Amino acid sequence: MKLGKIFSLTLFFLFTVVITYAVSPTLTKTAVPNWVRYSQHQPKTPNLEDISDGYYFESIEYQVDLATQTRFSRNVKVLTENAGAENAGQIHISFEPKYQTLILHELYLIRDGKRLDRLNLGKFELMAYETELSRSIYNGTYSAYLLLEDLRKDDKIVLSYSVKGFNPVFGGKFFDSYTLQGFEPMGLLHISYIVPKGRKLHFKTFMGAVAPTKQDLGNATAYYWDIAGTDKTEYEPNVPLWYATRQRIECSEFEKWSDVGKWASDVNPIPVLAKSGKLRQFAEHLWQKAKGDSMEYVKEIADFVQNEIRYMGIEVGEYSHRANNPEKVFAQRYGDCKDKSVLLAAMLQHRGIKSQLVLVNSFEEYNLDESLPSPAAFNHMVAYFSVGGRGQFIDPTITNQGGPIRDRHFPFYGKVLWAKPGAEMYDTEKIVAGNTRVEEQFNLQKDGAAILDVLTIYTGSNADDIRSYFKQTAKNQIEKSYLEYYQRLYKQATKRSALTYEDDIANNVFRVKESYSIKKLSELDLTTNRPAVSVYAANLSSSLPDVMETRMTPIALYYPLALEHDVYIINPDDVTIPAIRENNFTTRESYYFGKSITTNKDTIKISFRLGFHDTFVKDEGIKDYLSDFSDKDAFFSTAVYLDNDGFVTGSNTQNQVNWWSVLGFISLLALFTWATFRYYHRQNASSFISLYDEAQYDTIGGWLVLLAIALFLSPIRIFFGVMMPLSFSEQLWATLSYNVGISPFLYGMFLIFEFAANTMIIFLSAYCFYLLIKRRDIFPQTLFALLMLQLIVVILDIIVAWVIFKNQTEMYSEPSEIVRAIAFAVIWSLYLFNSTRVKGTFVVQREMKAAHQLALVQSPPLIPSATSIQHETDNDSERKQ
Incomplete structure (x- = not known):
């Protein structure tokens, strides 16, 4: 039995050796094939300042003979530095022995004009060289490997070889492509295709590459490129893979896509x-x-x-x-x-x-x-x-x-392309079928600590991706990486409870929950010397490719992408945070992004958004991209200032009155009243709006009644709707301390401008109401001035807010405000200029005119007037007659 086992093992070993020997590729050595074409040009020495790795290609040749199914390659490398030997001295020649054989022709050095032969088949190592193992693909590729010895600066390495055999799966039809430029210059490039008569090889060039030159060889035709000196192309990262940046050529025996x-x-x-x-x-x-x-x-x-x-x-x-x-x-x-x-x-x-x-x-x-x-x-x-x-x-x-099969x-x-006869190209759709939403909730503690709870919700394709990640990665490793992420943002963060997740595969929703304790959340802001909590949507910022300002080529985007990141900062003891509203949202052709800040009772919410409409940013959109994301880290982050008691700045100003603003309001009203009655009230009406000489109406009637009601209610509305809750509130002026990213000076001037403008409108509305009741002749022109002032204030308000808040005009004014102001001004201005009731009602002149006329009757003037002189002259004439 023991002998039987030994015999079986011996047979198995011999069988393995035979099989291994049978499938192992071998190398052969022959002279250069006689069909190979030789270049008619001398190589050009490139600018050595453009050369890296210590060597460059003096020449590269690539020639194909379709009849013998052979690809011939020859290249000459020149070592410009001794360090070039490290890379240039390693020879890798890949081939697939299942249907290809490798034939070596030349391998020698040129040193000081002498040829040093180095072609020794015995020194080559043949090894499996799988090129797609990272994709779990075994393609049977082998590599002939050799490490050249004794290389020196200025050596030339000449190598030529052929790989014979085309993949039979293509049914004898040939196709190929070749790039005519590199990221470094070459001295000479020679490409040639020898096509037998009776076979048609179609060619196409890209990026300005020249068409091939044809040469009749009798029973075949040669198509070749013989280029002395090729220009380099600049490399730019994050370029779409389909975007051509270098000259290239394609050839194919397939005539149509249907083939x-x-x-x-x-x-x-x-x-x-x-x-x-x-x-x-x-x-x-x-x-x-x-x-x-x-x-x-x-x-x-x-x-x-x-x-x-x-x-x-x-x-x-x-x-x-x-x-x-x-x-x-x-x-x-x-x-x-x-x-x-x-x-x-x-x-x-x-x-x-x-x-x-x-x-x-x-x-x-x-x-x-x-x-x-x-x-x-x-x-x-x-x-x-x-x-x-x-x-x-x-x-x-x-x-x-x-999720449902239809929604996958x-x-x-x-x-x-459909895999069927007569097939044509078909366009697929761009569908953003996934979303990732991050919700971070910071519960502030009075001692400066915080509890951070994180909920991340993945839907659609994003749920597919994260589900695979959780299935293929150890939970402890996931939990560790998540903790390290927050420890990079908040150094004193520790795990509060274990990470948990819920997979609703039926609806394709994946939820991940995390909880951390942060011993000290805020850090000192060096610019203001105040404690602040910094929040950062790193997942959004890192999704945007970094590009240089000199960018000229399209920018590749990771499509599809739809990210939401909401941060909630919650005050201790349910203390209300001052009202603040900020909104900045931009949509471009290829992407959208935004940030908003809102408050609700004891919570301030900071929302970030980023999504892609397409797989790349076009050339014409690069300028906007550079402008939009010149400081992407700053945009996708913000800081919230805290007081020393651990509350969000301004929280303790709830219901407090700013007495300085009250005093300023009273002072401005007194100033406006004094100036108006001192310099304006006693003047007569100008001819700006024509009025009748005598009153046609003794009472206020018609549409003037509605105007009177509007003027009466306007100062009341502004006072109780704007001044009391905002201008007189300590909370509004406290926003000077926590509006991060806004110039305090400009913001302060903006608040003062609105305060003064609203005070003036209150005064003028009340003054116009008084003039209307008195039917004064200066009422129409004064009301017109008020209408124009209101319109100008609204327009300036929006412009100034746009300059200061960078499109965040929603914080103080909405587009409907300017529409309302324009409509109100136009309607009542037309009424003032065209109404007969206005012209016949407001004819009462200044009060001092009546007193002056009475004085003229009781006592004649010391200096006779022109009328009295004429009267006396007429009397003298009558007496003489």
């Missing part, structure tokens, strides 16, 4: 479930579980494929684009996007639900249709189904999606 759709359907047909297979039995089980309801059946299948089939792909060879049989995927319980999509579609079609596979690009939301048609335009597959005439996309690689989030992938 790509047909290829995809040929490679991945939706199979019929085997009659005796376990997958068919399982599908029948789900149908019974759904009680024959098609939408419930879709939900059951989607839940199974998304959550029970883990995402992992072995994409070796043709399986880079060909899905595995659904029976196999069901049995092994893993698969990549195409495996899961085909499985989902096959299970749906088993019960007559129309399904379709869809090709998408998870990176390029825009401009995909500008590329040449080819499978390379896509990197992902999803499914589409239709029930009751209503279609819907499902991404089977998204896990832990909750589908990412914005821009244009997609």
Whole structure:
């Protein structure tokens, strides 16, 4: 028995060795192929100031022969510094041995004009070089690796090799792309495609790249670019992946997108479930579980494929684009996007639900249709189904999606392509199907401490994401990271109770609750030398990309995004916080943001908002973005000042009267009264508004009655509605101490302006009422002045508030105020100028005129008037006659 085990183990070992030897790739060495084209230009030495890493590419060659399915590469690196050997001396050549072979041609150094050969196949290491392990994808890629020895400054490293073999999954059709510029300059770039006669390769250039030059080779045609010296392009972070910043070329043998759709359907047909297979039995089980309801059946299948089939792909060879049989995927319980999509579609079609596979690009939301048609335009597959005439996309690689199946989030992938013959590009919708709302409640304590309770509510796609995070991360680790977040903001924060969460998967709502104790909440504000509580919506600020003021390219945004962050600061002992209202909300084409501050009894509420309408900010919106978020941290934060007793500043001024404002009001009224009766009241009416010479009406009547009532009530309304609750209140003047972010001087001048203006309007309204009752001739012009004053005050009020509060005009004035003021001024001004009752009522002149006329009758003037002189002259003439 022991010998049997040894024999079995020996056979197993030999079998493993044979298999390993059979699948292990090998390297070969040959001369450069005779079809390779040589450049007609000499490399240009680039500006070494633009070179990093201690080396640059003197030349790069990339040539493809479609007939032999061979890609040839040659590059020459020049070491400008000894440090360049670290990177330039490492050689990695990747290939997929399932359908490719690697052939080395040259590897040598040029030092002091001498050629030093370094091509030794025995020194190369062949190792698995999986390029997509981070995405749980095994693609069977290998790398030939060599670390060159004895490299020195000014050495040139020359390497050439060929990779032979195209992926058979594409049915013999070729497509490719190449970038003609880099972020560093190159001395020479040579690209060539040799196309046999009878095959048509379409080319397209981007970003101003030149078209290829054609060369007839007899039985083939060469298309090439031979460029001596390429310009570098500047790198800017946070640029949308679809936005082209460098010149590039594309080529493809696919003529139309419909050809790509047909290829995809040929490679991945939706199979019929085997009659005796376990997958068919399982599908029948789900149908019974759904009680024959098609939408419930879709939900059951989607839940199974998304959550029970883990995402992992072995994409070796043709399986880079060909899905595995659904029976196999069901049995092994893993698969990549195409495996899961085909499985989902096959299970749906088993019960007559129309399904379709869809090709998408998870990176390029825009401009995909500008590329040449080819499978390379896509990197992902999803499914589409239709029930009751209503279609819907499902991404089977998204896990832990909750809510009704019709409401499940589908990412914005821009244009997609149906995997079927005759397919055309189809636009998907931009839908913000998720929201995150943070509610932080600070309960202040008199000793300076605070209790912080946090409730975070995730809905829609945001609930999907956080649900996956909680399922894949240890709760202790989550709790620790949450605590560390608040300890970075408030150094003396400690955990008060354990973190808890509630997952309402049926409605797709996920709630997280936290509670902390903060021994000392406020810190000394160095600018004012006063204690203040600083609150910060870090999750909003960090969602905005940082860009330089010289930005020229579109800014990528994390779409979809809808964030709300509300902070509640609550006074101890239910003490009321002074009334304050601030609002700043801005909407742009690609995003919106805002901040507001309100108070309600003992609570001050600070609300922050941020959301994205699109995946990027356009060129024309960059200026607004830079202006809006020049200091984003300051915008998404605020400070609330506290008194030494631990209350929000101004809380202890409740119902207190500011006697200085009362004294100022009385003093201004006395000043206005004295000045008016001293310099204005005894004057006659001007000709500004024409009046009759004699009274036509002895009493106040008509519309003047309504005007009299309005003038009588106006000072009462302003006094009891504005002056008493606001201007005379200590709370209003206390706001000078806690309006953070506003200039105290400008704000103080604003309050004084409104105080003086309201006092003058009160006086003038009462004075006009008095003139109206007396039917004085100066009433119309005085009332017109009052109307204009009220209109000017309202307009100035809004303008000054806009300047001081940066669009926060809602705090003191609303747009309806100016409309009301304009309407009131226009209506009564027209009445004053056109009413016969006004012209015939207000004809009573100043009182001193009657007394003066009486004095003229009783005692003649010392200096004769022109009338008396004429009268006397006439009498003399009569006597002479």
